[in-house]
Amino acid sequence: MQTLQFLWDGFVIAAQPANLLYCFLGVLWGTVVGILPGLGPMAGMTLLLPLTFKLDPAAAIIMLAGIFYGAMYGGSLTSILVRIPGEAASVITCIDGYEMARQGRAGPALAIAAIGSWIGGVLSVVGLMLFAPPMADAMLKVGPPAEFVLMLMALVVMSFVSSTAPSKTIAMILLGLAVATIGMDPITGFARYTYGNLRLAEGLSFVSIALGLFGVSEILLNLENVADIKAIRPSFRSLWPSRKDWKESTPAIGRGTLIGFIFGLVPGVSHIISTFVSYVVERKLSKHPERFGKGAIAGVAGPETANNATTGSAMIPLLVLGIPAIPATAVLLSALLIHGVQPGPQLLIDHPAVFWGLIASMVIGNVMLLILNLPLVSVFVNILRVPYPYLAPAILLISVIGVYSVNASPLDLWLLTACGVIGYVLRKFDFDVAPLLLAIVLGDRIEMAFRRSLTISDGSYAIFLEGPAVKVLLGGAVFFAVVLGLARLLGYGRDSNGFEKPA
Secondary structure, X not given: OHHHHHHHHHHHHHOOHHHHHHHHHHHHXXXXXXXXXXXXXXXXXXXXXXXXXXXXXXXXXXXXXXXXXXXXXXXXXXHHHHOOOOOHHHOOHHHHHHHHHHOOOHHHHHHHHHHHHHHHXXXXXXXXXXXXXXXXXXXXXXXXXXXXXXXXXXHXXXXXXXXXOHHHHHHHHHHHHHHHOOEEOOOOOOEEOOOOOHHHOOOOOXXXXXXXXXXXHHHHHHHOOHHHOOOOOOOOHHHOOOHHHXXXXXXXXHHHHHHHHHHHHOOOOOHHHXXXXXXXXXXXXXXXXXXXXXXXXXXXXXXXXXXXXXXXXXXXXXXXXXXXXXXXXXXXXXXXXXXXXXXXXXXXXXXXXXXXXXXXXXXXXXXXXXXXXHHHHHXXXXXXXXXXXXXXXXXXXXXXXXXXXXXXXXHHHHHHHHHHHHHHHHHHOOOOOHHHHHHHHHHHHHHHHHHHHHHHOOOOHHHHHOOHHHHHHHHHHHHHHHHHHHHHHOOEEEOOOXXXXXX
C-alpha cells in the first residue's frame, strides 16, 4: 500500500501542467532525433541538457527521460521504411522491417513497432517500480568477467543463427572486432592503427559504418534494377495489422519485454544486445524460421519491444546504484548530479519526488508516444509512394547530413562512401552485415571487460569460470549448444539461406 501511495504522489507530480509539457517535448524531440540518422538518444539528450539547468530537478529528469525512450522508438521508422537505422539498436529492425515495407506492409510493421514499444516501455516501468530495491544486490555481482562472457555469448549466438553460412558470419564478426581496435587503447591510451590521423583517435564512426553498410549499399543494389522498382501505394486497409499479424506478434512482444528488461539491468551491456537476442529467440521458436529475413513480423515485434523495455530496467542501476547501464543513461546521471540529486540507495528517501515523479512520467510519456505515433503511420507510409529515382537521392542526402552532423568531419563522409561500396560487395557475395555491426559495437567493451578481468585476477584465466553470474551465463551457453546439437541429430539442417529446416 505504501508503494501505491508513493506512485500516486508521483502521478500528482508528473500530471502538473509544466511537467506534462516537458514530458511531451521530450518524447517529441526524442522521436525526431531517433528518426534522424546519427543522433539517437544520447545525442538528443546532450543537445537539450543545457536547457534543463534552470528547471526543477523533477521536470529536468522527466524531459530528458522522455527523449531517451522517445528516441528508442523513433529509430525504427527509417529502419522499416528505407533500411537506414536511426540508431544502433535499430539495426536488427532493418532486416525484416524493410522487407515488410518492400512487400507493401510498412503500415503493420510501423503499427506493431509502436504498440510493442509502448507495451515494453510501460511494463518495464512497472518492473522498475516493483523490483528496483531487490535488484540492487544482484547487479553488484555482475563484474567484468560476467560482462565479457555475456557479450562473447552474443557473438557466438550470432554465428549460429545468422542468415548466412556460419563461416561467413564468423568472418564478419572477426572483421568487426578488428575494426573496433582502431583508435586509442582503452587501458593504456596508446594510439592504434591511426597512422598519425587524430580523427581516428576515437575510432571509426559507427554512424558512418551503419549507414554505409545498410543505407548506401541498399541504394547501390537497387540501382542495378531501378527501372523495375515501382513506388508502393498501400491501401488504407493494409495500413493496420491483421488478425494473423497480431497472433504472430503477441508472443514476440511478451518475450521481447522480458528479454529487454533483463538486459537493461546489466551495467555495461548495451541495449543493442537485447534486440539481437530477441531476434534470435523469435527465429528459434518460430514454426516458420525460413520467413525471417524475408518480412517476418515477429522479427520486428520482438526486437522493437526489447529495445524499449530496456528503458525502464536501465533506470534501476542508474537510480539505485548510480551506475549508467547504457551510454544514454550517463547523460541522465550528469543531469541528476547537476541538480544536486545523488543517485544511490538513499535516493528514494532523500528525493522521493524525483524518483516517483520519473516513474509516473514514464508511464504517461509512453502513452503520449503511442498517441503521437499511431495516427502518423499513414503519413510515414506515404514516403513509399515517392518514386525511387527521387527517393534514393533524398536518402543519400539525409545520410550525409546525419553523418556530418555528428563530428563535422569530412573523414566520416569518406568512411560512409567506402562502407557503402564494401557493403555492396559483401551483400553481392551473400555476406550478412548485421554481425559485422554487432561486433563493432561490442568490440571495445569486450576488450575492456577481458583486460579488466585479467587485471583483477593477476593474469589468471580461471576468473572466467568463477562467480555465480559467470556460472549462470556459461550454463546458458552450454544449454544453447546442447539444444543446437540435438536439433542437428534430429535431422534439422540448413537451407540455402542458412535457416534451419527439417531435413
